[in-house]
Amino acid sequence: MSARPGSLARREAVAGYLFIAPAVLGFLLWTAGPMLASIWLATTDWDLIRAPRPVGLANVQHLLEDDLFWTALVATAYYTVVHVPLALALAFAIALLLNVHVRAIGFFRTVYYLPSIVPAVANAVLWVWIFNSEFGLLNLGLETLGLPKVAWLQDPSWAMPALILMSLWSLGATMVIYLAGLQGVPQHLYEAAAIDGAGALPRFWHVTVPMLSPIIFFNLVMQIIGSFQVFTAGYIMTRGGPQNATLFYVLYLFQNAFQYFKMGYASAMAWVLFLIVLGFSLLVFRYVGRLVHYEESR
Amino acid sequence: MAAVALARPWAARVRLGRVAARAAVLGALSVGAVLMAAPFLWLLSSALKDPSKIWLFPPQWIPNPVRWSNFAEALTSAPFPTYARNTLVIVLANEVGVLASASLAAYGFARLRFPGRDLIFMVLLSTIMLPWAVVMVPNYIIFRQLGWLDTPLPLIVPHWFGGGPFYIFLLRQFFRTLPADLSDAARIDGCGELGIYARIILPLAKSALAAVAIFVFLQHWNDFMAPLIYLSKPSNLTLSLGLAAFRDVYSTQWHYLMAASVVVVIPSVLVFFFAQRHFVQGIAMTGMRA
Numbered sequence: 001m002s003a004r005p006g007s008l009a010r011r012e013a014v015a016g017y018l019f020i021a022p023a024v025l026g027f028l029l030w031t032a033g034p035m036l037a038s039i040w041l042a043t044t045d046w047d048l049i050r051a052p053r054p055v056g057l058a059n060v061q062h063l064l065e066d067d068l069f070w071t072a073l074v075a076t077a078y079y080t081v082v083h084v085p086l087a088l089a090l091a092f093a094i095a096l097l098l099n100v101h102v103r104a105i106g107f108f109r110t111v112y113y114l115p116s117i118v119p120a121v122a123n124a125v126l127w128v129w130i131f132n133s134e135f136g137l138l139n140l141g142l143e144t145l146g147l148p149k150v151a152w153l154q155d156p157s158w159a160m161p162a163l164i165l166m167s168l169w170s171l172g173a174t175m176v177i178y179l180a181g182l183q184g185v186p187q188h189l190y191e192a193a194a195i196d197g198a199g200a201l202p203r204f205w206h207v208t209v210p211m212l213s214p215i216i217f218f219n220l221v222m223q224i225i226g227s228f229q230v231f232t233a234g235y236i237m238t239r240g241g242p243q244n245a246t247l248f249y250v251l252y253l254f255q256n257a258f259q260y261f262k263m264g265y266a267s268a269m270a271w272v273l274f275l276i277v278l279g280f281s282l283l284v285f286r287y288v289g290r291l292v293h294y295e296e297s298r
Numbered sequence: 299m300a301a302v303a304l305a306r307p308w309a310a311r312v313r314l315g316r317v318a319a320r321a322a323v324l325g326a327l328s329v330g331a332v333l334m335a336a337p338f339l340w341l342l343s344s345a346l347k348d349p350s351k352i353w354l355f356p357p358q359w360i361p362n363p364v365r366w367s368n369f370a371e372a373l374t375s376a377p378f379p380t381y382a383r384n385t386l387v388i389v390l391a392n393e394v395g396v397l398a399s400a401s402l403a404a405y406g407f408a409r410l411r412f413p414g415r416d417l418i419f420m421v422l423l424s425t426i427m428l429p430w431a432v433v434m435v436p437n438y439i440i441f442r443q444l445g446w447l448d449t450p451l452p453l454i455v456p457h458w459f460g461g462g463p464f465y466i467f468l469l470r471q472f473f474r475t476l477p478a479d480l481s482d483a484a485r486i487d488g489c490g491e492l493g494i495y496a497r498i499i500l501p502l503a504k505s506a507l508a509a510v511a512i513f514v515f516l517q518h519w520n521d522f523m524a525p526l527i528y529l530s531k532p533s534n535l536t537l538s539l540g541l542a543a544f545r546d547v548y549s550t551q552w553h554y555l556m557a558a559s560v561v562v563v564i565p566s567v568l569v570f571f572f573a574q575r576h577f578v579q580g581i582a583m584t585g586m587r588a
Contacts, residue, residue: 022403254523
C-alpha cells in the first residue's frame, strides 16, 4: 500500500515537469543562455563582419573612460529620480480620487486610464507635436496664460523635463493597481479609526498607507525598473539630443549595438545595466522592503 | 432624547462636510479629466484640420473645414495596409502561442506538486525584473545565426515558450483560486492531467485568459524596440515601425502625422472598450501578490 501514493506522487511530478517544460526551455534559450553568452561577448571586439576578437576587460575599461556612457547613466538617473516619485505620488492621488463614489466615476476612470493604451510610437509622435515650440498645444497654453514659450525638445535643459511631463500622462497601470488595493482595504478599519476619533488625515496615514504599503512597494519596484528601460521616447522624439540631454542608457546601448555594430561593447553595457538593476533591486528590497506592512493573516 | 438632540447638529455638519468633500473630489477629477483628455482632442482635431489651419492662434479645437481626406492621403502615402497585415500576423501568432504555453506552465505551477516547483517559479518570476536590453544583443545574434532576421519569427517564436513570466504568474494566481475537488473528482474518473487542464481548468479560466489575450494584443501591437532591431525591409515593417518611418519623411506635415497616429491608436482603444472589465481585473491581479 505504501508504494501506491509514492508512484502517484511520482506521476504527478513527471506531469508537472512536462507542463512547465516549454517555459523552462524558453527561459534557458532566450534568457539564461543569452545572459551567459553575453559575458563572453562582453570580452570580445565584434562588428558582426569579422570574427569576434577576444579583448579581455578592454570593453569595461573603455566604458569607464567613455564620456557618453556617463552622460547616458546620468540622464537615466535624472529621469528615474524625478519620474519615479512624481509618478508614484500622482498615480496614488488620482487613485484616491477615483475611489470616491461620485457621479460618473466609471467615465472618470476610463478617461484617466485611456492614455496608457496609446502605442508608444503614436504617443511619441503626438507629444512631439504637443511640444512644438511654435504651435504646440503646450506653448499655446503658456501663451494664453501670458507666459513665455519654451523650446521644449530643442533646449538641453528642458528636453528631459518635457519627457518626464509626458510620462505622467500614462500612469494608468500604476493607478489601477493602487485602486484595486484601495478597494481591498477592509471598511471596518476606517470605522474603528473614526470611532477612536481619527480625522481624515490620520486615517489616511495610519490605515490607508500601511494597508497599501505592499502595493506601493510593488509599484515602486516596477517604476524604477521601467525607468531604466526608457527607449522609445528618446529614440523617436529627440534622438538622444539636444546635446545628449536625453541619451537614455538603453538608447546608447542600442546605438552601440545596431548603429555602430560594437556587439562586444554593447554586451558589456548590458551587463553593467544588469548589475545596476540588480543592485538597485537589492537596495530597495533591503531598505524599503522592511517598511512594508504585511497582514498577519496571510 | 437629549442624546438625539445633541446628535442632530453633529450629523448635519458631517453630512454637509461630506457633500462639500464630494463636490471637491468631483471638481478635482473634472480638472484632471480635462488635462488627460486634451492631448486626445488635440490629436483628433489636428488629424482633421486643413494644413493652413494648423498654424492658428488661438487654436481651432473644432476644425473648420473638417478635412477627412487627411486619412486617405496619409494612409496611401505609405504602405499602411502592409504594415497592418504584418502587425496582425505577429499579434495573432503570439495570442496562440502565449495563451497555450503560459496556461500550460501556469497549470503545472498552480495545480501539480513536484520537487523544486516554487524555486523554479521564483526564478522565472524574477525575470520580470530583467530589462530586455540585457539579453537583446545575444538574442539578436541567435536569430541572425538562424537566418531569421527580417522575418516575423524572432518576434513570435520566443513567446511560444511560456509566453513570459508575467502571464504565467497571472494565470497561476487565477488557477490557484479554483477548488482542488474539481481536479480530484476528474482524476478518480481516470482523467489525465492534460484532460483536466483542457476540459476543466481552461473553461473555468475564461476571464483570466481574456485578460492575458488583451495584454498580449496591446504588448505586440505597441511593441517598438524588438521589431526595430529585427525588421528592416519596408515591406516587413509593423505599424509602429511604419509610423516611425512615416514621421521621418513627413516630419512637419502635422495633419498627416496625426491622422496616421489616430489610425494606429484606434484598434487599441477599441480593444480596451470592448474588454474593459477583463482588462482592469487583470491589472488589479498583478498588484495582488502574496
